[in-house]
Amino acid sequence: MKFVVELSSKCSGRLGLLSNIERLPERCINTPFLLFVNPNLSREVLELNFCLKSDFGVALPISKTEQMEEPLQLSKKGISEFIGLSECLTFLTFQNTSELTRTGHHEKGSIPVFRTAGKINLNTQRYMNIVEVSKPDFYLSLADSDTWKDCPKRRLIKSNERSQEFFEECISHHKKINSKSKLIATVEGGYNMHERKKCIDYLKKEDEYISGFLIDGFHRNGFEATQVDVDAMTEIVEKTVEILNNDKVRLMFGAYLPHVTLQLISLGIDIFDSSFIQIVTNMNRALVFNFDINNPVKRFPEIDLTDEKYKEDFTGFLENCDCLACRQHTKAYVNHLLITKELLAPMLLTIHNLHHYKRFFEVIRECIKNNKLPELIKLVTDQYKEAGSLIYEQPEITDKYIKKHNASSK
Amino acid sequence: MTKPSPLTYKVLSKCSSSKARRGLMILRQNKPVELPVFMPVGTQGTLKGILVDQLKQDNMNCQIMLGNTYHLGLRPGPEILKKVNGLHNFMNWDRALLTDSGGFQMVSLLELAEITEEGVKFQSPFDSTKESMLTPEESIKLQNVIGADIIMQLDDVVKTTTTGPRVEEAMLRTIRWIDRCLEANERNEDQSIFPIVQGGLQPELRKQCAEALTKRDVRGFAVGGLSGGESKDEFWKIVSLSTDLLPENKPRYLMGVGFASDLIVCVALGIDMFDCVFPTRTARFGCALVRKGQLNLRQQKYECDLEPIDKRCKCSTCKTYTRAYIHSIINEPLMCSLVSIHNVYFQLQLMRDIREAIDQDKYPEFVKTYMDELYPENKPQWIVDALNSVNIKL
Numbered sequence: 001m002k003f004v005v006e007l008s009s010k011c012s013g014r015l016g017l018l019s020n021i022e023r024l025p026e027r028c029i030n031t032p033f034l035l036f037v038n039p040n041l042s043r044e045v046l047e048l049n050f051c052l053k054s055d056f057g058v059a060l061p062i063s064k065t066e067q068m069e070e071p072l073q074l075s076k077k078g079i080s081e082f083i084g085l086s087e088c089l090t091f092l093t094f095q096n097t098s099e100l101t102r103t104g105h106h107e108k109g110s111i112p113v114f115r116t117a118g119k120i121n122l123n124t125q126r127y128m129n130i131v132e133v134s135k136p137d138f139y140l141s142l143a144d145s146d147t148w149k150d151c152p153k154r155r156l157i158k159s160n161e162r163s164q165e166f167f168e169e170c171i172s173h174h175k176k177i178n179s180k181s182k183l184i185a186t187v188e189g190g191y192n193m194h195e196r197k198k199c200i201d202y203l204k205k206e207d208e209y210i211s212g213f214l215i216d217g218f219h220r221n222g223f224e225a226t227q228v229d230v231d232a233m234t235e236i237v238e239k240t241v242e243i244l245n246n247d248k249v250r251l252m253f254g255a256y257l258p259h260v261t262l263q264l265i266s267l268g269i270d271i272f273d274s275s276f277i278q279i280v281t282n283m284n285r286a287l288v289f290n291f292d293i294n295n296p297v298k299r300f301p302e303i304d305l306t307d308e309k310y311k312e313d314f315t316g317f318l319e320n321c322d323c324l325a326c327r328q329h330t331k332a333y334v335n336h337l338l339i340t341k342e343l344l345a346p347m348l349l350t351i352h353n354l355h356h357y358k359r360f361f362e363v364i365r366e367c368i369k370n371n372k373l374p375e376l377i378k379l380v381t382d383q384y385k386e387a388g389s390l391i392y393e394q395p396e397i398t399d400k401y402i403k404k405h406n407a408s409s410k
Numbered sequence: 411m412t413k414p415s416p417l418t419y420k421v422l423s424k425c426s427s428s429k430a431r432r433g434l435m436i437l438r439q440n441k442p443v444e445l446p447v448f449m450p451v452g453t454q455g456t457l458k459g460i461l462v463d464q465l466k467q468d469n470m471n472c473q474i475m476l477g478n479t480y481h482l483g484l485r486p487g488p489e490i491l492k493k494v495n496g497l498h499n500f501m502n503w504d505r506a507l508l509t510d511s512g513g514f515q516m517v518s519l520l521e522l523a524e525i526t527e528e529g530v531k532f533q534s535p536f537d538s539t540k541e542s543m544l545t546p547e548e549s550i551k552l553q554n555v556i557g558a559d560i561i562m563q564l565d566d567v568v569k570t571t572t573t574g575p576r577v578e579e580a581m582l583r584t585i586r587w588i589d590r591c592l593e594a595n596e597r598n599e600d601q602s603i604f605p606i607v608q609g610g611l612q613p614e615l616r617k618q619c620a621e622a623l624t625k626r627d628v629r630g631f632a633v634g635g636l637s638g639g640e641s642k643d644e645f646w647k648i649v650s651l652s653t654d655l656l657p658e659n660k661p662r663y664l665m666g667v668g669f670a671s672d673l674i675v676c677v678a679l680g681i682d683m684f685d686c687v688f689p690t691r692t693a694r695f696g697c698a699l700v701r702k703g704q705l706n707l708r709q710q711k712y713e714c715d716l717e718p719i720d721k722r723c724k725c726s727t728c729k730t731y732t733r734a735y736i737h738s739i740i741n742e743p744l745m746c747s748l749v750s751i752h753n754v755y756f757q758l759q760l761m762r763d764i765r766e767a768i769d770q771d772k773y774p775e776f777v778k779t780y781m782d783e784l785y786p787e788n789k790p791q792w793i794v795d796a797l798n799s800v801n802i803k804l
Binding site: 043044045048064065067068070074082083116117311312324328329332333336337339340343344346347 | 454455456459460461462463464467481485486490493494499500501502713714715727730731732734735739741742744746747748751
């Protein structure tokens, strides 16, 4: 695997190129790049909308894939073929970023993984077995990422200690299995620079085995990522990036709002996942924020398709959008599908939202190239700031809320 | 200039042994429907978890779909459907549609529906204090708004197993209601009403009904009131009797029938059109249809089964995924989409195979091969008898 930074400027992001991926030698992936997390559309539906051969990548959370271990062991062909997306870049992760992860439940030597079928404790041995049979192009080193903005110091320290153990176990496995899968090291340490440094110190000891870094531990996934303290987070990200190697790919996962994602890109983050799309879709919304800097009109960034006012609106979600949902269907139809709880509703919303977000990433790359990222940041930030708390209200996060919230994504 | 007929039907070829026939129905705007056909049910303006484009792919090639008037009348409701100029536009489906009358669902879904000479009296499912009446005129008015190519008369539905004078009353009322429906149809030049042969399990009543209905100026017929718990022995005899009574030059639709063996037998008995929720409903529970019956992919034994659902199947699910993969996502919505695609394809492919066999005048051979695979041991007696009655010896 090769990662080359093609263009980089302080506070204006960087353009990179991922190539020489062992399983997909012809593929060139341009960063900043978006991974489709937990792909919930069939291959046929994806092919009707996206070019899988050019720049499609998927992030596969362990909670949705651990049950595939045995058939994968038997098939020997790896997870990309098993899930019907053999030409897509695959990325195995240990947390489902589109659902809120319950805090606590830690047991020695393992991380809790919350599946539809209940909780399991995942240790490094099992995790690395799954990596071995899944043969993803990339995988994350196992870590304890159960930290958040105001989490107690002792949790932060504990998380880091546990993560170090997991990392060292992962690395020793990684060396043994001589896998073609590339390791992305997970950087923990929450909002504490001292802990971050400590973490990076032990990671860097194995520098030659590490293909990139995931800067993790700012939230517990799901909706919480839309609520992060942006200033506090970006401050830590900026300092963390400074001490990471420049020639390694940097990732951040979670449902950051679009203008926050842009800020992270400007700080030099290269790869994101689409958990934000899942959050938006679960709220029955279509993304319509404008990212055309040549025509910088401001729009209310997201529309709620269950709204009564769309009952008789026979136009697509977004004028001039060329996704399948907008070309073929109307707000009124999707409103009907949502009210009648038809499965086609989240399918059409996912198609549109993913299309919109992938286009957004294309525009981001163009803007970095043309040195126009600040304009894009302003346009998108204005739209989200003006909509303000109207669209992302802080819910009180209780067990009941988690149940309800995660149930709606099933 | 008068508009061309919204439904023309032509027999293309006939089986030289049985009553099976290969036909072509052309609906308004030149929409072809090759017969015999299975119509998947898209109750609320969508086939669950399937895109319109997937149904129109070359391998799938779904030509006609069914919508339920009762559900569509409640949501999105006639006002919205009127504004968008019908269900075709609403769901962006430019191929053929058929709607039922709404009566059957009212009687089966609502506890308090009551049938009188005027129509079906029922309580609103959303507001139990509201009482409404679905008359034959109302049903057609609603179906005129939905705008399907083929629409159904409101009939007086009784349980298939009902006996006594109520069966005759329902049959006679169905005849009276067809005239009210035909009279009420404001879009006769676009939409063809099919009357429904009723009469329970009594041959004399079926005969009386068919004779009366065939005197009406209609473009096709349905056989109703079956597939509701009667014995298979009674079922096939009534189907066969009905097709004998119906004219050769019009399509015949057997309502609510969709198991593979039923389709094969009833085609031999002269039926052209079928519908059933079973293939899509069973898909939601992880049951995939195969020639030998069905696979419940939820079962543990599929965990490491790296074969597709059916090696011979050319649907997009079988081309891409294994049984083990579907088993591994059994609780995810994607499972429902994948198995629905397979099951709808299975039904449509079965009908394509049937049509090809009739075209080549090899239907009896086709039936034998299929039944041997489906029932390698003992074939159900009713299937043997039914096929025997039309000169197909198993």
